[in-house]
Amino acid sequence: MEPSGKIKIQNLNLFIGKQQILKNINAEIPENKITVILGPSGCGKTTLLKTLNRLTDLYENIKISGTVEMGNEDILHTKTDITKIRRKMGLVSQRPYPLPMSIYGNIAYGLKISGHTKKQFLDEKVEYYLKVTHLWEEVKDRLKQPASALSVGQQQRLCLARGLAVDPEIILADEPASALDPVSSMAIEELFTELKSWYTIVVVTHILRQAKRIADHVIFMYLGEVIEQGPAGEFFENPKMEKTKAYIKGAFN
């Protein structure tokens, strides 16, 4: 049985100025699976991802219509404090953006701002999430050092650990491996595969092979529209739309 949709996107249109970036998007993101938003550069994948936790709030001249539902709440029009909703979604960006503080501080940050101050609790959580992201062995002796001292690959795992520490339900990842070397990039992919039993994961990528490796569910976008979506097996083995077939064959990128 197909699990229930964790996020439902309906009739979503997004304009920046007069340019339409997202065109009538209807899509579902299933729970506890890796959903890959796939498509060539500039097709609106990242914008769609940022709409999910309303990072679009930061941009000028944006007009959005439609709904993005999670639970029974429309994220785009809710009266609930948006920071509470954002806390349910961890973000992994194209390149790591560690906070300007220590390794320990990076993970403790989210916990501290949500009111946890007990040192023992923070210590436990920091250790736990560094272990989840396989960083603990590498950094356990230098937790007080600035996060900027880590390699880019380590920083990206630190950013994931930091996001997980606030106990989200969803992980949003925007081309999480694009700044990483092949080894670090595989480490991130493996992590996602391990984590999907507990989290709903949405990964934006334009790398077809990466999508094939990790996807359970695919949303294929082209020029701001969703062309095709469905379970990964079906999508890659038996695509229905001409555009999808061409893309999978590598006719365009």
Add this chain to the structure above:
Amino acid sequence: MMVFATLTIILVLLLIIASIIYKGLPALSWDMISQTPKGGYYFGKGGGILNAIIGSVYLSFGATFLALIVGLPVALYMNVFLVKHKKTVHALRFILDILWGIPSIVYGALGFIFMIWLGLKTSLLAGIITVTILIIPIMIRSMDEALKFVPRGLFESALSLGSTRSEISFKVFLRQCIPGIITAILLSFGRAIGDAAAVLFTTGYTDNIQGSLSHPAATLPLAIFFQLGSPVPEVKERAYASAMVLIMIILIISIAARIFSQKYYKDKIKF
């Protein structure tokens, strides 16, 4: 080209320091910085400029502190809360740049007008307020220059961790920009301690050590001005010695601030 540019800068700096030391060092003495002017000081008799040192330190610390309290929240607000309103921020930057460019004598005259309206006399307080208004645009704009380079990705990451905009301001932007903010404070402090025109009508002058906010205060730039205007050569030398003291104060503050911000240089993420 690079060598030429570097040499020019070093040469200008050396020229200023060397000429001041050459002219001022003979007059510099412990008496000069530990005593107030005795009778006939301006005709070559004994005493020092302690009154001006203390007055200047009070004035510039007071004004820098007030400008920081006003300026930091404004600069953070422009970059964290108004991030979506680019046009407003552009307009604010333009206005601040104009304010920065207005000569300080105009601020002095403005302060003077207000003092007449309110029936105030020249005083340390009037000077602090005038200089605060003079350096607020410098404070805000130079902090803004540091804050505007915080990458959007860091902002988005912090938002996604569930931060409010205030938390982002004070826990992320501020930390990331501490070195730049310290530079902004130093720039403002340097302007505050070095400006003569803004304090000329508002702060007045006194040969005594500052006792209260409502009394006139001596300042180093004016001390230099008065001594330089003296026909007595020894007093002229004292003007250069006073300039040395002024530069030393700025140097000490700069170095102390750099040492303080070292820790934050390490935490700053290089993007």
